[in-house]
Amino acid sequence: MRTLRILALTLFAWAAPALAAPDGEPPRVELPLGPYVRPGRPLGVRVIGGADRVRAPGTPWALPQGERGDEFILQTTPATVGVVTLEIERGGRAEEASVAVETLATDGVVVGIPAGATPESCGVVLPSGARVLSLDRALLPTVDEGWLLLDGVAEDLAPKSAREMLTRLAALPPAVRPFAEPLLLPPDPLPFVVAAEAAARGPGLPGDVAAALGILALTEILLVGILALRRDRPWLRAAWIAAPAAAALAFVATGDRLPGALRADAIIVSSGSAGDLVLVRVEARRAGRASFDLPASAGTAAVLRHSADDATVTSVSAGRRVEVDLPTGQSRLFAFTIAPGPTPTGEPDVPAPPSLERWLARLGLRAAPHGRYGFPPEALPRGDGARVVAGFRASAEPVPPTK
Amino acid sequence: MTRDVGIEDPARAGAASIALVAILGGAAVWMLSRPAPEAPGMSRIVSPEILLAIFDTVWLLLLALPREPSWPSAFAKLAVGAPFHVALAAAFGAGPGFHAAWAMTALAFASVGVVGTAVAPRVHGLGVSLLAVALPLAAYAVGDFGGADALPFLAASPTVGPTILARTSRTASAADAVPALVAAAVLLASGLVASRMTKDEAA
Numbered sequence: 001m002r003t004l005r006i007l008a009l010t011l012f013a014w015a016a017p018a019l020a021a022p023d024g025e026p027p028r029v030e031l032p033l034g035p036y037v038r039p040g041r042p043l044g045v046r047v048i049g050g051a052d053r054v055r056a057p058g059t060p061w062a063l064p065q066g067e068r069g070d071e072f073i074l075q076t077t078p079a080t081v082g083v084v085t086l087e088i089e090r091g092g093r094a095e096e097a098s099v100a101v102e103t104l105a106t107d108g109v110v111v112g113i114p115a116g117a118t119p120e121s122c123g124v125v126l127p128s129g130a131r132v133l134s135l136d137r138a139l140l141p142t143v144d145e146g147w148l149l150l151d152g153v154a155e156d157l158a159p160k161s162a163r164e165m166l167t168r169l170a171a172l173p174p175a176v177r178p179f180a181e182p183l184l185l186p187p188d189p190l191p192f193v194v195a196a197e198a199a200a201r202g203p204g205l206p207g208d209v210a211a212a213l214g215i216l217a218l219t220e221i222l223l224v225g226i227l228a229l230r231r232d233r234p235w236l237r238a239a240w241i242a243a244p245a246a247a248a249l250a251f252v253a254t255g256d257r258l259p260g261a262l263r264a265d266a267i268i269v270s271s272g273s274a275g276d277l278v279l280v281r282v283e284a285r286r287a288g289r290a291s292f293d294l295p296a297s298a299g300t301a302a303v304l305r306h307s308a309d310d311a312t313v314t315s316v317s318a319g320r321r322v323e324v325d326l327p328t329g330q331s332r333l334f335a336f337t338i339a340p341g342p343t344p345t346g347e348p349d350v351p352a353p354p355s356l357e358r359w360l361a362r363l364g365l366r367a368a369p370h371g372r373y374g375f376p377p378e379a380l381p382r383g384d385g386a387r388v389v390a391g392f393r394a395s396a397e398p399v400p401p402t403k
Numbered sequence: 404m405t406r407d408v409g410i411e412d413p414a415r416a417g418a419a420s421i422a423l424v425a426i427l428g429g430a431a432v433w434m435l436s437r438p439a440p441e442a443p444g445m446s447r448i449v450s451p452e453i454l455l456a457i458f459d460t461v462w463l464l465l466l467a468l469p470r471e472p473s474w475p476s477a478f479a480k481l482a483v484g485a486p487f488h489v490a491l492a493a494a495f496g497a498g499p500g501f502h503a504a505w506a507m508t509a510l511a512f513a514s515v516g517v518v519g520t521a522v523a524p525r526v527h528g529l530g531v532s533l534l535a536v537a538l539p540l541a542a543y544a545v546g547d548f549g550g551a552d553a554l555p556f557l558a559a560s561p562t563v564g565p566t567i568l569a570r571t572s573r574t575a576s577a578a579d580a581v582p583a584l585v586a587a588a589v590l591l592a593s594g595l596v597a598s599r600m601t602k603d604e605a606a
Binding site: 209 | 425426429430433450475476479489490
């Protein structure tokens with residue numbers, strides 16, 4: 001009997017993907033917050049039966065997230081209106097699915113309440129002109145960034161972390177919100193300039209590699225001095241001198257410690273109330289691919305666009321991890337927020353990149369004139385194929401509103 | 404006196420070279436682990452490309468021109484320089500082709516350095532001087548005034564070749580070592596011929 005059950009379960013597990021996505025049928029797609037899009041806001045999508053990655057035309061690939069691993073946070077473009085055509089990759093096959101959507105106003109306030117309820121019964125106070133969306137409890141997003149279509153939500157509808165995120169964003173001046181949630185960042189060439197300037201002035205080698213080779217240099221000088229006082233055979237002397245060098249070579253050349261074909265530089269901008277934003281610039285000195293696992297406290301990564309028609313982002317996949325495949329000479333930029341870390345000790349002494357002040361001013365922030373290089377490893381994504389070097393750490397504060 | 408000690412114990416003769424490689428490599432790596440200087444000129448000098456070129460040039464000359472012919476000393480110099488070279492090259496994004504080309508160049512000049520210094524030290528010293536100074540000057544003149552392709556001749560020089568190899572390290576292939584290997588072979592051959600002629604004269 002037990003054998004039969006195991007056999008039946010095995011057969012079901014084997015057949016489940018086929019049942020979820022029969023050949024020839026388009027994949028089934030759900031929009032957890034209903035058939036709505038909002039230009040500049042991410043769009044949460046659920047693919048029934050799961051998928052490897054999903055994207056809307058001209059946007060980066062979204063990687064699976066959520067409790068069942070079937071939710072995808074898509075970065076939209078202003079062209080994502082009317083009918084959203086999704087490109088879905090499942091088991092190496094590329095498929096398409098289309099969803100008719102209503103475009104919500106970019107400005108204005110959109111609030112979600114349970115289907116069948118009224119704002120009053122939910123205790124939601126609506127500003128004038130607010131749009132109310134009735135949400136089906138069975139479909140709701142399980143990823144916090146999936147709620148970013150809304151500005152507010154009834155208390156018992158969304159998880160606490162999602163509600164806090166929306167409340168925190170609502171409390172910030174509109175210009176600052178994209179800093180606190182990089183999925184809201186508009187296309188802009190300035191962050192690329194900031195990241196390139198910071199990378200050009202940043203350290204070229206990680207600290208642990210430099211420390212290991214510094215120790216090697218001191219060891220070799222010491223060995224040369226000690227061996228000069230002894231009368232060992234030449235090959236024995238050579239072995240004494242070569243042994244630490246071989247150990248150092250094994251250390252630096254293994255474990256992805258050295259920068260390779262892809263160079264990844266992270267910069268962090270700390271702003272008390274708006275949180276800490278991490279920008280990672282991946283530059284291909286030679287063609288290559290790499291993936292980056294975000295820190296535990298990070299949300300979904302946003303792939304930044306240089307301009308509204310920047311199609312280079314379509315080669316990047318992003319979610320709780322980021323995958324890039326770059327030809328020689330190109331670079332990509334992704335961003336995420338992390339929980340604010342401890343304030344570093346000591347006075348910042350490195351002048352901030354010149355373009356940082358301009359970029360942050362656009363986001364309603366005032367950059368501190370000086371920063372420092374290096375920040376805690378907990379804030380860095382873990383790279384596979386490219387090691388992330390901790391770069392410039394800047395601080396900023398919201399510009400007080402003028403009277 | 405120092406020379407006598409070196410002859411009795413050749414590994415000791417390479418001690419200064421090994422210390423110099425370690426100091427130079429350590430300093431270069433330390434500079435690269437720090438933020439770049441504010442001044443544009445200084446920032447350029449401490450860029451990975453320039454530091455790699457400087458380190459490789461000094462390392463190669465120390466390998467090609469040993470004070471005493473000693474295989475253990477040459478091996479130790481190669482071993483000590485390797486980790487610094489690998490780190491500096493990685494900082495610039497050098498590819499596997501560069502490492503292959505550089506490994507062949509370094510091994511060739513280290514071998515020729517030991518053999519040449521042992522069999523005909525004066526001819527070897529003169530040959531390295533010609534390769535290091537006269538060849539790049541002549542190649543530059545021929546290239547600049549004659550319009551000829553002087554790159555292979557510049558790449559054959561132990562003073563200019565490492566810089567060319569470093570600059571092209573992201574796209575270099577093992578074939579880029581050919582000019583240096585030819586130069587090393589010519590150097591070796593001239594040393595052996597000179598040694599033979601000296602022996603014949605003595606006989």
